[in-house]
Amino acid sequence: MVAADDGTWPLDFPTLYVVPDWIARHCRIKSVGGLVTEPQPFEMYDWQLRCTAQFYRVKPEAEVGQLASAFHFRRAQVVAPQKSGKGPWTATIVAAEAVGPVLFNGWARGGERYECRRYGCGCGWGYVYEQGEPMGRPWGEPLLQITATSEDQTDNIFRPLQAMIRNGPLAELMKVGEQFIRLPNDGRIDVVTSSAQSRLGNPVTFVAQDETGIWTEGNKMTKVATTQRRGLAGMSGRSMESTNGWDPTENSVAQKTAESKVRDVYRYHRLPPKGLSYKNKAERRKIHAFVYQGSHHIDLDSIEGEAAELLENEPAEAERFYGNRLVAGMGTWLQQDHWDARFAKGVVVPAKTRIVLGFDGSDVDDWTGIRAETLDGYQFTPTYGPDKRPTIWNPEDWEGQVPRLEVDAAVDELFAWYDVVRMYADPPYWTSEVAQWQAKHGEKRVTEWQTYRAVQMHAAAEQLLTDVTKKDSTFRHDGCETTSIHIRNARKAARPAKRYVLRKAAVHQKIDLAVCSILAHEAASDAIAAGSAEPPKRYYAYTG
Known part of the structure; x- marks a missing residue:
């Protein structure tokens, strides 16, 4: 998973700054609440300008004639809370992609001008480029789609776009219809929904995908997303997702984008400070103030009212919509933000430190992993081998099967490097290997620990849950992203006796590293109870 821009990434790169200036001139809206009746230029908030600059970031080696390949990012995802201004801002990007200077047109020597009149717009506006600045030009035949699960959802973008066209100079270039907008040179902007997919597969130059956090296999929108991307690839076009936070149990299009390892997708997601409780009104206010920062039209009292009402029946949905967090619904074992709040930066575990290990193994489907924990409560994913690979093995990365020799080598290295006092290993598929580890390192140090035992597994899971969430706990961890995702994926499966x-x-959605964490923490608790946290006794021999 690639990290998302949290609003702190530097903006020291070449980009088409002509685009936000063009938007300010051509896209006009009425003030929020109708206090001002005359349309005003759309002035971007700081976060909107940041996302625009990143989306139109140009590669230093870009050449005239390149389309999508001239840009640093092939597509973008913007995650922001409800009513923060995603829809109107996305509408301005659609307008620019339709008739604005969004394609790379070479590097300025200084003094060159972008003139609207050259492209059929009579507003008289122009933009003077500085030396070394990337220049822009419009598409020759723009073909765009605004996409959502329903017509009501597409209105988040389509309605403000229609108003912008009617309120300003865009009316000279764009003709508004109920279901599409006609553009110069037989171009058009179409609306696509889950029930109206007849235009899917058409070549497109830009696609706006709204609320991809609810695009799933079930509503057939996952197929819509992949089909549109194929159409974009054929035209060397680009796309942009906008969404609220999503339920991580649904494997939505937004979740897949966020968790993808590819680096040519820009992701913007300002997560609120970790450790704040959304159920606490004072802390919820701090969360809202953080995630809505920069959206000056927002009244936090109004947001609080909406969130408080939704909290009564749909607490997870309220936190996703207004808190901008990724919170699962019913049955979640441990909320990801509680786990992430225990991240301790910069901890180094020296050689020969007393640790325990938790091992969960698979063969061809689930993942295999090892988590370690020191006896003072620091849990981490160790590394092994000459390349210092993490002790996490996804079968897909190893030709479909977990590399058992690699795992065996990692176990040997961990026992040699650290003072491993206990290793709890879930034995299915790995009975022979666990037996070999017991023979090599001792049965008192390597123990079979079956996770199917409801009584023991419940107690171990509850112990880790308690030590993560209680205020005075000393538990902390290394921030391993895979473990964080697996923690988030874990759900409670009911068994007798509550x-x-x-x-x-x-x-x-894998949970194997969550199981490793539970086993490691259980091993640490048992080792401490057995006295392993005490310094080893020293025995002296005397000679007369």
């Missing part, structure tokens, strides 16, 4: 074991939220 107990539970863990299950996946969905087949594809």
Whole structure:
């Protein structure tokens, strides 16, 4: 998973700054609440300008004639809370992609001008480029789609776009219809929904995908997203997602984008400070103030009212919509933000430190992993081998099967490098290997720990849950992203006597590193109870 821009990334790169200036001139809206009746230029908030600059970031080696390949990012995802201004801002990007200077047109020597009149706009506006600045030009035949699950949802973008056209100079270039907008040179902007997909597969130059956090296999929108991207690839076009936070149990298009390892997708997501409780009114106010920062039209009292009402029946939805967090619904074992709040930066575990290990193994489907924990409560994913690979093995990365020799080598290295006092290993698929580790390192140090035992697994899961969430806990961890995702994916599966074991939220959503963390923490608790945290006794021999 690639990190998202949290609003702190530097903006020291070449970009088409002509685009936000063009938008300010051509896209006009009425003030929020109708206090001003005359249309005003659309002035971007800081976060909107940041996302625009990143989306139109030009590669230093870009050449005239390149389309999508001239830009640093092939597509973008913007995650922001409800009513923060995603829809109107996205509408301005659609307008620019339709008739604005969004294609790279070479590097300025200084003094060159972009003239609207050259492209059929009679507003008289021009832009003077500085030396070394990338220049822009419009598409020759723009073909765009605004996409959402329903017509009501597409209105988030389509209605402000229609108003912008009617309120300003865009009316000379764009003719508004109910379901599409006609553009110069037989170009057009179409609306696509889950129930009206007849235009899918058409070549397109730009696609706006709204609320991809609710685009799933179930509503057939995952196929819409992939089909549109194929159409964009054929035209060397680009796309932009905008969404609220999503339910991480649903494997939405937004979630797949956020968790993808590709680096040519720009992601913007300002997560609120970790450790704040959304159920606490004072802390919820701090969360809202953080995630709505820069959206000056927002009244936080109004947001509080909406959030408080939704909290009564749909607390997870309220936190996603207004808190900008990724919170699962019912049955979640441990909320990801609580786990992430225990991240401790810069901890180094020296050689020969007393640790324990938690091992969960698979073969061809689930992942295999090892988590370690020191006896003072610091948990981490160790590394092994000459390349210092993390002890996480996804079968897909190893030709479909977990590399058992790699795992065996990692276990040997960990026992040699650290003072491993206990290793709890879930034995299915790995019975022979666990037996070999017991023979090599001792049965007192390597123990089979079956996770299918409801009583023991419930107690171990509850112990880690408690130590993560209680205020005075000393538990902390290394911030391993894979473990964080697996923690988030874990759900409670009910068992008799009010107990539970863990299950996946969905087949594809792995929880193996969460299990490793539980086993490591259980091993640490048992080792401390057995006295392993005490300094080793020293025995002396005397000679007369």
